């Protein structure tokens with residue numbers, strides 16, 4: 001178990017080592033998100049603008065215009081939400097090489113409560129033209145997502161979390177924009193998951209296998225561009241999909257998968273996601289249980305989808 | 310009025326029990342909130358929805374433990390509830406959630422929102438010819454948000470005098486001292502030039518606070534309350550490391566000893 005934010009920082013340090021254009025812009029959360037490690041190693045390439053997320057986004061746009069690759073990061077609610085018009089109109093409309101780090105994504109900030117739980121960030125970044133949206137499942141994959149972002153032309157949003165999550169990947173499995181990973185193959189149904197829910201999907205698959213139900217598990221780390229080939233292959237094997245994300249039910253992974261499959265391979269898709277409500281304080285585990293984001297729920301949804309048949 | 314040290318003891322125990330939270334910026338707020346809830350605001354704790362009450366918006370919502378202790382000690386809800394800070398379903402959310410606890414006039418937690426909401430609320434109240442006043446507490450790091458200055462510009466322009474702003478000027482934010490991250494000085498001059506009446510006082514001195522709040526002016530009033538982050542606990546004072554960290558058993562014991 002490791003927090004994905006550690007992978008983000010590791011990737012950032014390596015990226016900066018490899019590419020002189022990498023610069024970090026922070027919003028008074030460097031001790032809390034870990035970018036202080038970057039400040040210590042590359043003090044000349046680190047800029048703390050204070051509590052001013054809109055300014056961070058605009059500075060990053062300007063730095064990109066000057067030829068740099070700025071990574072700006074703060075809590076995901078503020079990184080994506082507070083500066084959305086800046087992201088849309090300055091960064092995406094000009095297709096600038098800005099990387100946005102959405103720290104403390106999803107319900108991982110548990111006790112901080114509703115104001116700090118980013119449950120809408122995937123939707124509001126995914127909807128923007130030119131934007132790439134990566135939602136890694138563990139720290140190794142987060143490190144790889146940061147490294148992969150160096151080669152992407154245009155803006156990238158990377159969502160990661162605060163709390164330790166189970167490890168799914170070896171250190172050296174690359175992240176490729178537009179590619180998901182087929183982690184498990186089965187013919188009864190397909191679970192498509194992102195972030196911490198990938199580990200829960202694998203757990204659910206194990207429980208289902210014990211009952212003789214075999215599912216495929218896809219990690220859709222690249223929500224945008226979406227791995228449509230992988231979805232089409234899966235749709236040929238099974239008619240049922242369950243999506244799983246630590247995010248609102250609208251506009252995130254469920255939205256992305258449904259938008260595509262409804263056009264190209266219509267089938268039943270059942271979401272595991274936050275049902276159009278705000279979170280609350282509690283431990284991350286308690287909050288996820290309350291929001292119905294558990295391996296058990298994924299398992300139940302698969303069973304329901306098969307019963308309907 | 311309860312003693313300041315009782316509030317400080319509450320704050321430390323609550324955050325210790327919760328295992329997370331913001332001690333530094335809660336401890337700096339204590340005297341400001343004591344003054345507001347015991348000497349300044351027109352309130353009826355047994356009737357928190359009373360229309361004629363004065364309102365408080367704690368824009369720096371992470372100072373919630375201080376506000377919760379004050380509300381409990383003032384009689385809005387039972388003091389026993391304080392040990393449920395940040396627990397599932399307790400109502401004492403990590404950042405104030407208005408619908409979850411009696412006595413809260415606004416939900417906050419994302420910095421830079423409170424002043425604009427306070428301005429709209431004050432405008433609405435004056436449109437209704439209400440005599441209620443609105444008080445808004447800002448952090449000094451929070452002043453780095455551009456939205457604060459949009460409201461700072463509009464409030465004098467709309468001649469809104471039923472609103473009083475208090476800046477908890479504790480000189481420290483999350484990462485470091487404010488002056489090292491993004492200086493906000495010259496602070497009084499900034500507010501003056503935006504059309505405010507500015508008073509500076511010792512934010513831990515009840516007499517000075519009283520005097521500051523009783524300032525007569527036909528402009529909107531901003532009180533720069535000079536405070537100490539982590540006030541009262543030697544190892545927390547002026548130390549950014551205690552911005553958002555819970556004291557462990559040993560640290561709590563030592564801290565409570567200092568408040569004896």
Ligand SMILES: Cc1ncc(C[n+]2csc(CCOP(=O)(O)OP(=O)(O)O)c2C)c(N)n1
Pocket residue numbers: 027028029051078082331333334335337369371418419420421447448449450451452477479481482483538552
């Ligand atoms: C919009 C926004 N950005 C970032 C944060 C994270 N954060 C919480 S408290 C804090 C520092 C606040 O400093 P200050 O206003 O000086 O408060 P105090 O020192 O009194 O605690 C930060 C950056 C937040 N809550 N909201």
